[in-house]
Amino acid sequence: MTDSTWQLLLDSLWPMIHGAITGTIPLALSSFAIGLALALVLALMRLSRRRWLSSIARVYISLVRGTPLLVQLFVIFYGLPSLGVVIDPWPSAIIAFSINVGGYAAEVIRAAILSVPKGQWEAAYMVGMSHRRALTRIILPQAARVSVPPLSNTFISLVKDTSLASLILVTELFREAQQVAAFSGQFMALYLEAALLYWIICLVLSSGQSVLEKRLERYVAH
Amino acid sequence: MSPTDSQPTDQNLLTVRGLQKSFGTNQVLRSIDLTVSRGQVLALIGPSGSGKTTVLRCLNGLEIADGGSIEIVGAADGGHAPVVIDFAAAHGSRAGVPKKALGALRDRSAMVFQHYNLFPHKTVLENVMEGPLIVQRRPRAEVEAEALALLDRVGLRDKRDSYPFELSGGQQQRVGIVRALALRPTLLLFDEPTSALDPELVGDVLRLIKELAAEGWTMVIVTHELEFAREVASEIAFVDGGTIVEHGDPKQMLRDPQHERTRQFLHRLLFPF
Ligand SMILES: Nc1ncnc2c1ncn2[C@@H]1O[C@H](COP(=O)(O)OP(=O)(O)O)[C@@H](O)[C@H]1O
Numbered sequence: 026m027t028d029s030t031w032q033l034l035l036d037s038l039w040p041m042i043h044g045a046i047t048g049t050i051p052l053a054l055s056s057f058a059i060g061l062a063l064a065l066v067l068a069l070m071r072l073s074r075r076r077w078l079s080s081i082a083r084v085y086i087s088l089v090r091g092t093p094l095l096v097q098l099f100v101i102f103y104g105l106p107s108l109g110v111v112i113d114p115w116p117s118a119i120i121a122f123s124i125n126v127g128g129y130a131a132e133v134i135r136a137a138i139l140s141v142p143k144g145q146w147e148a149a150y151m152v153g154m155s156h157r158r159a160l161t162r163i164i165l166p167q168a169a170r171v172s173v174p175p176l177s178n179t180f181i182s183l184v185k186d187t188s189l190a191s192l193i194l195v196t197e198l199f200r201e202a203q204q205v206a207a208f209s210g211q212f213m214a215l216y217l218e219a220a221l222l223y224w225i226i227c228l229v230l231s232s233g234q235s236v237l238e239k240r241l242e243r244y245v246a247h
Numbered sequence: 248m249s250p251t252d253s254q255p256t257d258q259n260l261l262t263v264r265g266l267q268k269s270f271g272t273n274q275v276l277r278s279i280d281l282t283v284s285r286g287q288v289l290a291l292i293g294p295s296g297s298g299k300t301t302v303l304r305c306l307n308g309l310e311i312a313d314g315g316s317i318e319i320v321g322a323a324d325g326g327h328a329p330v331v332i333d334f335a336a337a338h339g340s341r342a343g344v345p346k347k348a349l350g351a352l353r354d355r356s357a358m359v360f361q362h363y364n365l366f367p368h369k370t371v372l373e374n375v376m377e378g379p380l381i382v383q384r385r386p387r388a389e390v391e392a393e394a395l396a397l398l399d400r401v402g403l404r405d406k407r408d409s410y411p412f413e414l415s416g417g418q419q420q421r422v423g424i425v426r427a428l429a430l431r432p433t434l435l436l437f438d439e440p441t442s443a444l445d446p447e448l449v450g451d452v453l454r455l456i457k458e459l460a461a462e463g464w465t466m467v468i469v470t471h472e473l474e475f476a477r478e479v480a481s482e483i484a485f486v487d488g489g490t491i492v493e494h495g496d497p498k499q500m501l502r503d504p505q506h507e508r509t510r511q512f513l514h515r516l517l518f519p520f
């Protein structure tokens with residue numbers, strides 16, 4: 026590589042990091058938070074004894090998991106305007122990613138709730154709790170512990186998937202890379218630089234995941 | 248820490264009549280009749296699958312019977328209204344049983360589980376305080392003082408901040424018993440409280456239950472510990488095939504059972520091989 030390529034990589038580093046800080050990370054965090062809330066509702070609907078509630082959730086989850094994220098993103102950003110619904114790039118991205126996380130995380134949360142032994146429900150009822158209170162105070166805290174590893178993986182995938190938002194004009198890490206690349210013609214160097222940055226972010230997240238798992242395991246036998 | 252509410256002594260505290268329960272086509276309880284008066288201990292014995300746990304679960308409102316009735320008398324001091332639930336009227340559906348009656352049944356009875364079922368994400372003290380504090384909404388200072396006194400009496404005060412997994416099975420079950428007592432129930436229900444324990448840990452738990460019996464707690468205990476049942480129980484009932492085949496004075500019944508099925512069961516328990 027020539028000196029000018031190194032210079033280009035160095036010069037583009039800050040715009041890409043800036044794109045990560047102002048684009049990739051907030052996009053991932055907000056979509057994940059909204060997606061998780063949605064997922065909890067969907068998981069509870071799936072577990073509901075009311076057939077219609079659980080059917081709605083099942084169809085939703087099936088649709089989200091059975092269609093590409095990129096298509097979901099394009100439907101919202103490029104498709105909806107033809108129905109007169111115009112949404113800006115950022116909200117479009119957040120909506121699409123939240124919907125997507127909601128579908129995947131719902132199954133994780135549902136499985137986690139089901140993994141809590143039946144005796145925990147019974148002990149909760151025994152001390153006089155209602156269904157709702159048993160759920161929030163006894164079952165969900167235990168389900169949360171079980172779902173940390175799979176949900177961390179969902180989050181890490183989401184961070185990488187946010188690069189798709191560049192295709193609907195959201196300024197984030199990858200779009201910065203694309204712009205410099207198009208301008209300079211140094212595609213290989215710049216896309217590898219972007220890949221390296223994503224990798225570093227994911228490494229940090231993975232180590233955060235293990236810390237969190239250790240903390241949550243403090244009340245379980247080893 | 249003795250039983251908190253006073254009951255008229257001339258009356259049965261608990262009366263169960265014709266209790267029935269099916270799971271699908273499997274009729275688990277055919278017709279269970281039993282009575283327990285205040286301060287008395289009823290021991291339920293019987294083969295595995297005979298419906299003993301189901302009886303206790305019905306008494307705690309964890310299971311809704313299909314027929315029959317459960318009654319618990321009110322407290323003499325007016326602290327509790329009587330509980331009367333007629334399951335025939337409810338046609339076996341939870342919705343058919345008045346919510347208030349079901350709540351009252353749960354309030355009045357407390358269960359100690361075979362597998363303890365402590366809340367693993369809560370400390371010992373939190374396990375004990377959860378019901379009185381969060382559900383019964385009693386003042387924290389009072390609840391904590393009472394919880395600590397109860398833990399003290401079972402020798403676990405210094406474990407107050409431990410998590411259940413840090414305790415032995417015997418210690419966990421003693422916390423289970425304290426959790427039940429802290430609810431200030433009228434009726435204590437024990438489902439094979441020692442059958443999940445290592446043999447050397449059984450004694451402590453049985454001794455504690457005996458102390459509670461001596462203090463006047465009213466209890467229904469499912470157990471396979473015949474010697475324990477003989478010492479602690481005021482009456483033993485032998486359950487088989489969803490009915491009470493016979494019941495009576497513990498010494499009398501263990502020495503001289505009237506029914507062939509009881510005789511066979513006792514023989515199998517005493518001479519397992
Ligand atoms: N929730 C349930 N669903 C279906 N069958 C059950 C359920 N609970 C208990 N049973 C059945 O009821 C019968 C009696 O069970 P149980 O009351 O636990 O007996 P015991 O405690 O005397 O061993 C068993 O055949 C068991 O399989």
Ligand SMILES: [Mg+2]
Pocket residue numbers: 299300301439
């Ligand atoms: Mg049983």
